[in-house]
Amino acid sequence: MLLSIVITFLSIYIIYLEKESISKETTELARINISLFLTFFISVGTYIFGESYGLSKVRNTVLQLVAIILGFMFCLYFEANPSNFENHIFFMISFICAICFIFFAPYVKKIFNKKEEIKKTQENYYAYFSAILYSLSTAILIGGIIFILTSIGLFTIDVLFKANIGGRAYGYAFSIAFSLIASAIGLNSIPQKESFEKGNYNENHFSLFLIKYVLIPFIFAYFVILYVYSAKVLIDFSNWPRGEISWLVIIFSTFGYFTYILSYIYEEKIHLIKIFRKYFPFVVLPQIFMLFYSIFLRINQYNLTVNRYFVLLFGFWLLFITIYFIFSKRKYLAFIVFSLFSFSTVISIGPWSVYKLPEGLQTEELKKDLKFVGILKENGKIIPFNNKEKGKNKEILEKRREIENRIRYICNWHNCEKLIKDLKLEGKIKENYAYNLHDYLDSSYYEYSYIDKNGNFDVLNIYFPNIDERKEIKGYEYHYSQIPTYKEKTSKNYIYLNFKEKKIYVYENGENIDILDFTNIIEKIIKEYGEIGSIKEKLEKPLIFELEGNKIKAKLFINGAYFRIKDGKTYESDDNFRNTISGEFIYSKK
Template sequence: MKLLMHLKKLLKNLYFSLKRFPYTIAFSTATTIILIILINYKSSFNANTVDTLIKTAMTLALGFPLSLSLSLLFERINDFKKITKIIILLGAGLLLSLYYFYLLNELNLLTSIRYIAVNITLYLTALMIHYLYQRENFELYIVHIASRAFVTAIYSVVLYLGSAATIFTLNKLLGLTVSPQIYNSTWFAVIGIFAPIFLLAGLPTYQQKLYTEDYPSFLKVLLLYIVMPLISIYTIILYSYFIKLLLIWQWPQGLVSHLVIWYSAISLAVIFAIAPLSKNNKWVKYFSFCFPKVILPLLIMMFFAIGIRISEYGVTENRYFVVLLGCWLLGIMMYYNLIDRKRNIMLPLSLALIIFLSVFGPWSSFAISINSQNKRFEELLYRNDMIKKEKVVKNKGSINQNDKKEINAIITYFKNNHSLEQLNYLPADFTIKNMDKFFGFSYQPHYRYNRDKYISLYIDRYPIRISGYDYYFEIPNYYPKKNEENLKTNHPLTLIYNRDDFVLKINYNNKTLYQKSLSEDITDIYRKIKDKPKTKLAPNDYAFIDENKEVQIKIIVKRLSGRIDNINKNDVTINSVQLIVCINLKD
């Protein structure tokens, strides 16, 4: 009976959600249907159709927070006439259409970042509408939604697992034909249709009042007794690190920027979430008072760290957003320190504003990054006397390797993130292929876009001929370290391998029979096989034989990871290797 009552209540809430947010749920459902179509029939469509479906799904997904914001606005201002609501909804539809045709005309980094920024802005707007501007208990409202989202995630996972188990049982026990894609389709249906309906069913109405007593107990325990102590410990660690840097007079590394930024953002979210508890808890009151002051020196050091990176490599979209988020965090912390009567609605309001402005206008991340990289490119060209009549010309002398790498990095940045037409001083007929004609050296992708190539040969699937050899060893696949590993004990024959310089040593009865660095042989194998399809590899491509008066060995490469330098093709770095060693002792 209780189960039926809970089920009835669930269905009633879902119906209320559908009735309250029909347009919002229609957008999420339509988006989900298109994604399911893409999952199941993408291979049947041509590239233009796939591109159109993806952009349509993106636009419809954007309609979810937009329609949600309007629905919440209509709840708050309930004296809108029906015709006014229709006009507003039609205006929203027109905005989505304009976004589709003018801001999604090409899917690239620029459109992706802008799309994410607009989405975040709209979701933040939806969260604020019921509480702009001086309404109390905004924090409890957000905590309530966060708790509902957590419950929604649990329900969604359980529903999917139950559905997947049912499909699996029908397939295995009853022999019904089931497409492998049905599991993905089911997952999308759960998170795209059920989850939004269930989440919105628990969204408080404008008339609903929230009280501190409603604060979720599990979240209270998590924040007060786990998260806040961890943040305090992390703060001590960061201060210890910065004090160490000051003592040795060394600038912080680039990684520090991200560590401080995300630590500050998470800490600010915690301060926001615990605000309703500050009246009755001294630990919360002390933490909320001290942290905005303690974080200021760390944020200043973070700006020094990111400033060093920008001075060396210029501004990119990633660095722009790190600086922007840092400025926002610094501003909010100053707000907490200077304003007595704080309104936490300022957090999402200010964040939504700067996120929106960061992707539109001459101050946007794209405009600033393009200008910065163009300025850096210009400095490199002038330094090497490579500009004549506002065009790139070959340098009559030689260009050092670092400048070549920097020029390649900038060209790679524009090629991958923007357009080469936006890079100044390039001739109209410049292409990647004819770069040597204008620069005097060929184009090589920057290392960020040419990462280590890992080769797994899977030779364990095929028989290995080891006739003629007495012993067999495997050298495991580790990254090189400065130590030697004895790979065999309790036997007269021992094999010692130095993972730092790839030196292999074979001893028998404490007598060294063989000692050699395998670095050059492994490097030659890497050059030979790195671009070959596995099906085209012959056994001799990944093996070599060596011998001396005492021993004959056969080395077989089983796994291999390395990198060839973009500029100097002869410079190969081997990062990891797994070897098989076959040994034949001579009489």
């Protein structure tokens, strides 16, 4: 309980500091607080473990020290970056896995004890699992209700009295409701030692309805979708499977195994549930291979990253428990949460952790790439890239693209600190940021162009430096400094480029006055610059095109292009990617 009080006050203090600015201090405090949060659940698990086996006070104290050490080690290896979405995912996964310890703590020895009668052991564990799940759900529900009611009160005061209550107050309310009140309720409702071996559980219509008519049908639907998509991928090997399928397999399979536990007591009573429990591991197994196929394609392309390491490790966890439930005669339910906790602990600490191993591998690959293009010498000296050699070597162009991606990844995930230290750049880089580091290694970053090979399509990027600031505009009346690829909502006079139709629409006073065909321009750009190695040699002047419609004549100055190519044409996809052209547009009426 003391730990939950510390977490509450530390959370309030972090919220107070973050309102001023997100600094290194708040980031470090956030890392400590997250570590304490996870330590709290591990500590509760060790307490339940000690109580269930009747350990002495001294041994219980030692177990609590082990929990604190695990929390401290997690703090050392966790890189808290408030703006990084993957870090939030890692925290949520670690949070769930820390809770897992509570769900099997009294049954650690029985997981590997083959002498005990499995039916009685399963019933006891199911009763304990249900009680912990009920306690946790109740605590979260009450914490949520308190937070909502408090927020309504704060909002009412703010509206009626114009108190100007900011976001901090709601953050404080959230911290108190969940870190303090919900944790106190959860601790108070944990089942006592005497109930661990009784195997008492209540069958009710709600849980049966939830499992039979909601959970199992949705799991069935999810895996039908996965299998249909897998068939699509296998039919056309030229198209890579989307990266999201790996996470979807993990999420759906974990959800399925959670349902596998909940449905245990209904197996002999409901035929549908019996079929589900019998065949679910067999259904999961082929999708695990699809997961590995998808992730190994990407690892082979760009080595190991934090996200890919996550997927790889949880893929092995899924494979491990799936094989266990296919071949094991015991099929002990506690093995699911035990294995999840074990895997998550291993990947959170040590040099093989999800942060340290990918960072080390990516840094070493970056050094090799820097040596290949001649920026990093064997003696460790950094030499800027030779501008005269740009575009003359196809392999160097490709490597420079990889260098950009690696620096961006390392700096976004690991703050550039290790990289700057390894390259001996302390004091030479003003800030540990990807663009600054890239500028130092290659000052032409904002001038080079490339074609990026990406499985289903190529990404063409052309950037022209301002070679000629002076432009011939005689005979033209109107000028636009940008070429948007969407309709302007705030002005009545605008233009926009529709990439799908290959048309430029010109509007005056809210009405379309002309449509200019853009097809030939796109085709010429792809033909002229659509091969690696051909781009830099041809960037002697900006692209200038003259166009003519029914009512206007126009001139287009292109200083940049970024779009996807497939089979010699621009590729329109459904993942919110927007093909773009940057430049200027002038026109006059005929």
